[in-house]
Structure formats: C-alpha cells, structure tokens
Amino acid sequence: xxxxxxxxxxxxxxxxxxxxxxxxxxxxxxxxxxxxxxxxxxxxxxxxxxxxxxxxxxxxxxxxxxxxxxxxxxxxxxxxxxxxxxxxxxxxxxxxxxxxxxxxxxxxxxxxxxxxxxxxxxxxxxxxxxxxxxxxxxxxxxxxxxxxxxxxxxxxxxxxxxxxxxxxxxxxxxxxxxxxxxxxxxxxxxxxxxxxxxxxxxxxxx
Amino acid sequence: xxxxxxxxxxxxxxxxxxxxxxxxxxxxxxxxxxxxxxxxxxxxxxxxxxxxxxxxxxxxxxxxxxxxxxxxxxxxxxxxxxxxxxxxxxxxxxxxxxxxxxxxxxxxxxxxxxxxxxxxxxxxxxxxxxxxxxxxxxxxxxxxxxxxxxxxxxxxxxxxxxxxxxxxxxxxxxxxxxxxxxxxxxxxxxxxxxxxxxxxxxxxxxxxxxxxxxxxxxxxxxxxxxxxxxxxxxxxxxxxxxxxxxxxxxxxxxxxxxxxxxxxxxxxxxxxxxxxxxxxxxxxxxxxxxxxxxxxxxxxxxxxxxxxxxxxxxxxxxxxxxxxxxxxxxxxxxxxxxxxxxxxxxxxxxxxxxxxxxxxxxxxxxxxxxxxxxxxxxxxxxxxxxxxxxxxxxxxxxxxxxxxxxxxxxxxxxxxxxxxxxxxxxxxxxxxxxxxxxxxxxxxxxxxxxxxxxxxxxxxxxxxxxxxxxxxxxxxxxxxxxxxxxxxxxxxxxxxxxxxxxxxxxxxxxxxxxxxxxxxxxxxxxxxxxxxxxxxxxxxxx
Numbered sequence: 001x002x003x004x005x006x007x008x009x010x011x012x013x014x015x016x017x018x019x020x021x022x023x024x025x026x027x028x029x030x031x032x033x034x035x036x037x038x039x040x041x042x043x044x045x046x047x048x049x050x051x052x053x054x055x056x057x058x059x060x061x062x063x064x065x066x067x068x069x070x071x072x073x074x075x076x077x078x079x080x081x082x083x084x085x086x087x088x089x090x091x092x093x094x095x096x097x098x099x100x101x102x103x104x105x106x107x108x109x110x111x112x113x114x115x116x117x118x119x120x121x122x123x124x125x126x127x128x129x130x131x132x133x134x135x136x137x138x139x140x141x142x143x144x145x146x147x148x149x150x151x152x153x154x155x156x157x158x159x160x161x162x163x164x165x166x167x168x169x170x171x172x173x174x175x176x177x178x179x180x181x182x183x184x185x186x187x188x189x190x191x192x193x194x195x196x197x198x199x200x201x202x203x204x205x206x
Numbered sequence: 207x208x209x210x211x212x213x214x215x216x217x218x219x220x221x222x223x224x225x226x227x228x229x230x231x232x233x234x235x236x237x238x239x240x241x242x243x244x245x246x247x248x249x250x251x252x253x254x255x256x257x258x259x260x261x262x263x264x265x266x267x268x269x270x271x272x273x274x275x276x277x278x279x280x281x282x283x284x285x286x287x288x289x290x291x292x293x294x295x296x297x298x299x300x301x302x303x304x305x306x307x308x309x310x311x312x313x314x315x316x317x318x319x320x321x322x323x324x325x326x327x328x329x330x331x332x333x334x335x336x337x338x339x340x341x342x343x344x345x346x347x348x349x350x351x352x353x354x355x356x357x358x359x360x361x362x363x364x365x366x367x368x369x370x371x372x373x374x375x376x377x378x379x380x381x382x383x384x385x386x387x388x389x390x391x392x393x394x395x396x397x398x399x400x401x402x403x404x405x406x407x408x409x410x411x412x413x414x415x416x417x418x419x420x421x422x423x424x425x426x427x428x429x430x431x432x433x434x435x436x437x438x439x440x441x442x443x444x445x446x447x448x449x450x451x452x453x454x455x456x457x458x459x460x461x462x463x464x465x466x467x468x469x470x471x472x473x474x475x476x477x478x479x480x481x482x483x484x485x486x487x488x489x490x491x492x493x494x495x496x497x498x499x500x501x502x503x504x505x506x507x508x509x510x511x512x513x514x515x516x517x518x519x520x521x522x523x524x525x526x527x528x529x530x531x532x533x534x535x536x537x538x539x540x541x542x543x544x545x546x547x548x549x550x551x552x553x554x555x556x557x558x559x560x561x562x563x564x565x566x567x568x569x570x571x572x573x574x575x576x577x578x579x580x581x582x583x584x585x586x587x588x589x590x591x592x593x594x595x596x597x598x599x600x601x602x603x604x605x606x607x608x609x610x611x612x613x614x615x616x617x618x619x620x621x622x623x624x625x626x627x628x629x630x631x632x633x634x635x636x637x638x639x640x641x642x643x644x645x646x647x648x649x650x651x652x653x654x655x656x657x658x659x660x661x662x663x664x665x666x667x668x669x670x671x672x673x674x675x676x677x678x679x680x681x682x683x684x685x686x687x688x689x690x691x692x693x694x695x696x697x698x699x700x701x702x703x704x705x706x707x708x709x710x711x712x713x714x715x716x717x718x719x720x721x722x723x724x725x726x727x728x729x730x731x732x733x734x735x736x737x738x739x740x741x742x743x744x745x746x747x748x
C-alpha cells in the first residue's frame with residue numbers, strides 16, 4: 001500500500017488558514033487595539049461572510065442573522081483588547097461566534113413553541129435553480145437535524161463538519177478539553193445520523 | 207453476540223480510522239447488515255452536510271454593514287473618550303458658579319458696570335459641516351480621511367467605504383445622509399444655492415425651506431429639483447432611483463421629460479432604456495429617510511433651544527419651514543435678552559440695573575460651551591462628536607448665562623428622574639431660566655457665602671431624541687427612531703434603559719411581538735433591577 005492510500009490519523013486537525021491571511025488579520029487586530037476604525041472595517045469585510053455562514057449553521061435561523069452578526073462584531077470589538085495572539089485569530093473569532101450562537105440557541109430553546117422550521121428560501125442566490133433547490137433542501141434537512149442536538153454538541157459538530165475546524169482548534173474555541181470535544185463530536189454524529197435518517201424517511205413516506 | 211460498530215461508522219466514512227481499525231470495521235460490515243444500513247445512513251447524512259456546507263445565507267449586507275459600522279464607531283469613540291473630561295467640566299462649572307456667587311453678592315458700594323462681552327458669539331455663515339463620519343474620505347490628489355466636525359466646501363468630492371456612512375450639514379440648514387459605498391460631489395454648497403452630484407451610491411436629503419436659488423441633485427442623466435422635502439437619490443448600475451417621503455420633487459431625465467415624484471413614491475429611471483417606473487416607497491427607504499429626518503429634527507431642536515437658553519429668552523415656536531435659525535435670527539436673539547427690559551426686573555423697587563446686567567455676563571468658558579459641543583459622544587452615530595453649535599455641554603451643566611442675577615427660589619421640580627421626565631413639556635420644552643421675577647416680588651436676600659447654582663434644565667440631544675421617540679409612539683411613527691434608540695441603548699448610560707424599553711414599546715405598537723420580547727430580554731440582561739424591569743417581566747410572562 002502506498003503512503004497516499006494510508007488513512008489519515010484520527011481527527012486530524014484541519015490546516016489553519018494560510019499564513020498570509022492570518023498575518024493580515026493579526027496586523028489589523030493590532031491596529032484595532034489602537035482604536036483604528038478603518039482597520040476594524042477591513043477586518044469586518046474580510047470575515048463577515050464566514051461569520052454569517054457560521055452563525056447561520058450554528059443557529060439555523062436566517063431571520064435573526066442580521067442581529068447575530070451585529071452582536072458578534074460588537075462582542076469581538078469588546079474582546080479584541082484581551083486577544084494576546086496565543087491562538088489563531090480565526091479560532092478567537094469562532095469562539096465569539098460560538099458564544100453569540102449559544103446564547104441565541106438557549107434563548108430559543110426556552111421558547112421552543114415559537115421555533116418554527118425555517119425554510120431558507122432565499123439562501124442561495126447566483127446559482128442555477130436546480131442546484132439552488134438541492135442546496136435549500138439539504139440545508140433545511142441539516143438544520144432540522146441539528147435542532148435535535150444540544151447546544152454544546154451542535155457547536156462542536158458544526159465547527160467540525162461544516163466549518164472544517166480540527167478538534168484541537170475547537171477545544172480552544174469552545175474553551176474545553178480535546179477529549180470533551182471528541183466525546184461531544186461522536187455523540188453528535190450519532191444523534192445527527194439518526195435524525196437525518198428519520199427526516200429522510202419522513203420525506204419519502206409523507 | 208457480535209457488537210455493532212455504530213460509533214465507528216462515521217469515522218470510517220470520513221476516512222479517520224487507523225488502518226487496523228478500518229480493516230476491522232470493514233470486516234465487521236461484511237457480516238452485519240444492520241451496520242451496512244447504518245453506514246448508508248451516515249453517507250447520506252454526510253452528503254447532505256457536504257451540500258449544506260457550501261450554502262451561504264443571503265443578508266441585506268448594506269443595512270448590516272451600516273448597523274455594524276455605527277455600533278463599532280460608538281464603541282471606539284466611547285473607549286477613546288478621556289475619563290477626566292466630566293470631572294474637569296464639573297470643576298470648571300463649580301468654579302464658575304462660585305465666581306458668579308461672589309459677583310452677585312449685593313455690595314454696599316456701587317459696582318462699576320463691567321463691559322459686557324457678547325452673550326453668544328455671532329455665528330458666521332455656516333460652511334458645509336460633517337456631523338458624523340465613518341469611513342468617509344475626500345477625493346483629491348490623494349484620498350484624505352474626513353472626520354466629524356470638519357468643514358467642507360464647494361467642489362469637494364466625498365466617498366464612503368463599504369461600511370461607511372456620513373451625515374453632512376449643508377449651509378442652507380439641509381441635512382444629507384451619505385450611505386455606504388457612495389461618491390458625492392458638493393458641486394455648489396452655498397447658503398443660497400445647492401447642487402450635489404451622486405456619482406454612485408445613495409444619499410438621503412432633508413432639504414430645509416430656507417429661501418435659495420435652487421437645490422439640485424444630479425445623478426447620471428437625472429436631475430432632481432427640490433423645494434423643501436425629504437427624499438433620497440441613488441445612482442447604481444441598474445439606474446437612478448428617487449424616493450420621496452415628504453413634499454414633492456421634480457425629476458428631469460435625459461430626454462427632458464419632467465416628472466413629479468410625491469410623498470410616498472419612488473421613481474426608478476432605468477440606466478439602459480431610460481424608461482421610468484413609479485412605485486411605492488420600500489420600508490428600507492422609509493427607514494433611511496426617517497433617520498435623516500430624525501437627525502435633522504434633533505439637531506435643529508437642540509440648536510434652537512440652546513441659542514434661546516443662552517439668550518435667556520423663551521423657546522421659539524417650532525416651524526418646520528425654518529428648521530434652523532438663520533445667522534440673522536440668531537444674531538437678533540443673541541442681542542435681545544441683554545437689554546434691561548428682559549434681564550432686569552421691573553423698576554418698582556428701583557434696584558440698580560448694574561447687578562442684573564453683570565450677572566448675565568458670559569464667562570469665556572460659557573462661550574466655548576455654547577459655540578462648540580463635543581459631547582456627549584454617546585449620542586447616536588449621526589451626531590457623535592460633531593460640532594453642534596449652541597448646545598450646552600450636558601444636561602447636568604448649566605450654561606453660565608443661566609446663572610440668575612439673584613438667588614432663585616428652589617425650583618419645584620419633581621424628585622425622581624421619572625417624574626422629571628413626566629414633568630418635562632413635550633411639545634416645546636423651554637430651556638430658558640427666568641433671570642428675575644416678573645413682578646416686583648423681591649427675592650429673599652441670599653445668605654452669606656451661599657453658592658448660587660441654577661437648576662440644570664438644559665437637555666442633551668440624547669434626551670430630546672428620547673422625548674421625540676416617546677411621543678412618536680402615539681403617532682405611529684416610532685420606526686424612524688429605532689436605529690438611534692439602539693445606539694443609545696448600547697451605550698449603557700442613564701438613558702439606555704429608556705431607549706431599550708422604547709424600542710420594545712415601538713415593536714409592540716407595530717405588532718411585532720418577537721422583536722418586542724427580544725428587546726425586553728436585552729433590557730433584563732442589562733438592567734435586571736432597572737426601573738422598567740417589572741414592565742419587561744410582565745411582557746415576557748415571567
């Protein structure tokens with residue numbers, strides 16, 4: 001068996017973003033610490049799509065996304081002075097996103113009766129209609145399955161499966177241990193698979 | 207009995223297993239139909255995830271950019287504000303009050319009349335002033351950042367970044383809101399003639415009713431002529447859009463056709479075909495136009511009241527036709543109250559006029575306060591840090607011009623802050639302090655060494671904004687205040703509580719219970735023991 005055919009080790013951390021992007025973000029962070037509003041604008045421009053997508057998957061709610069993005073950046077600005085560069089800035093950003101999403105999820109869990117299954121009708125602009133419909137269908141199913149996970153499991157699962165973060169990075173982002181992340185991830189995978197299977201069966205046999 | 211390998215199926219599908227484990231699971235799968243079904247379910251779930259991963263939500267980024275930008279700017283401004291300023295101002299005011307007390311003390315010897323400096327510095331003809339700027343630059347030989355408080359002139363070309371926004375005060379007292387990613391040329395910016403050119407992006411204008419030769423906005427082949435109204439013009443690749451929320455504008459397109467666009471209408475001129483399409487205002491446009499109107503009203507109200515308060519007169523009747531005092535009017539108002547007929551009491555007891563005349567002498571610090579206002583920077587983004595003329599430094603600081611000639615009887619004001627709010631006149635709050643009793647009822651002689659401090663009555667722009675927002679609830683026009691209220695609420699100041707609750711009440715009035723509940727939750731998170739906590743809990747059913 002060749003080296004290329006060998007399986008990857010268990011839960012290999014995903015490669016971090018390119019050094020150039022990270023270095024650029026870190027330079028911006030330094031400027032933001034000096035109250036440079038333009039630097040924050042640039043950082044916002046570089047990260048907003050990623051933040052919006054992450055929050056969308058973490059919460060599954062399109063309608064509140066605008067508020068969540070705002071809240072994330074306000075918190076990020078408040079937290080940046082405490083950022084000492086001990087982790088990737090991306091990890092730091094995901095931590096802020098995770099906290100905002102967790103608060104939101106807990107809030108909605110308390111009012112589950114109002115939590116409707118939101119169909120993201122306008123989620124996919126700019127692609128062909130058939131593909132857009134497939135994406136909408138898949139995203140709807142995924143979000144409904146994710147709704148069955150606990151908030152903490154959901155965050156870990158989304159970070160790993162949808163954001164491509166490795167378990168060590170997730171551990172830093174959620175402020176817990178590597179083993180806890182693995183444990184939550186395994187559990188979330190089982191729950192998610194089960195929920196997806198049930199949802200697909202329900203769709204096939206209405 | 208063979209144990210199922212359910213837990214390792216996902217790892218197998220994701221190729222995360224060690225070689226030995228992988229072989230073991232694959233061997234198990236060949237003998238276990240249940241696990242094969244399980245693996246199929248895992249693959250299905252992973253395919254769905256793969257498809258969902260590439261999906262990106264669609265957001266109204268322009269609005270989000272603006273909101274984030276406004277919030278961020280406020281945070282940065284708040285963190286940059288020196289902490290010692292309130293103490294320094296307080297100390298300065300105390301010293302001024304003590305000095306005034308010493309001067310007011312009735313002396314047996316006649317007091318030489320002091321030369322009277324002008325009560326309020328005469329306001330020069332207004333230049334174009336930037337009231338708020340975020341990501342605003344001036345396009346010249348190089349790109350120069352423009353900050354709030356800077357003045358501009360005819361010929362300047364302004365540009366906002368993708369998350370930028372600016373409010374500009376024109377010489378004719380009109381206000382312009384420059385949206386994100388906009389390029390605007392101040393082709394002519396004089397009190398008697400305004401011409402703006404929107405090369406791209408969007409502006410919203412609240413045009414004053416000052417007499418002038420003309421107010422014209424050019425956008426591509428379209429020319430918008432204004433009389434006095436609230437409207438917006440955008441110039442994008444698709445075409446030019448003119449929207450009006452108040453009044454009427456005349457729009458001339460390239461083919462010399464002139465159309466009138468009235469309040470509530472939106473005209474789109476297609477860039478390719480030149481065809482025009484008339485429609486209704488969108489909610490986003492209404493919000494934008496409401497914001498420029500709200501800012502203009504707040505600025506105007508504060509300026510008028512501050513000028514009158516400094517002059518010792520009563521507040522003028524508000525007129526929408528004259529949103530801002532012209533320099534001539536301001537000059538007249540500044541001069542009038544200095545005369546003894548206004549400032550001095552009737553001559554029943556024939557008191558020497560000198561003390562009264564002297565007491566309204568404005569100390570140098572007072573002139574600075576009236577001329578320029580740097581706070582509170584915590585207002586709302588359109589005004590923070592702007593050089594708003596004639597606004598006292600803050601509500602708790604009485605301008606020196608308001609120090610009365612004699613000790614006034616203690617004002618019978620409400621004790622609590624809420625009661626004070628309730629007691630404030632809503633339609634026309636007067637900031638003026640009566641300098642002397644109208645009738646010949648001599649005031650009690652001051653006690654020795656008594657420091658006379660007038661009750662602070664000047665309201666900050668923030669308070670005026672809150673008042674207007676509160677009164678708008680009944681009128682059903684609170685929508686336009688939501689953005690400003692959010693800014694105030696995020697500041698965590700005294701007014702933050704009221705601002706948050708007003709947002710909740712506004713949403714409630716608009717039959718948007720989810721948003722209202724969200725506001726109440728935010729309120730309880732920030733002020734669990736606040737004065738509106740009971741209202742919030744009741745609304746949330748707690």
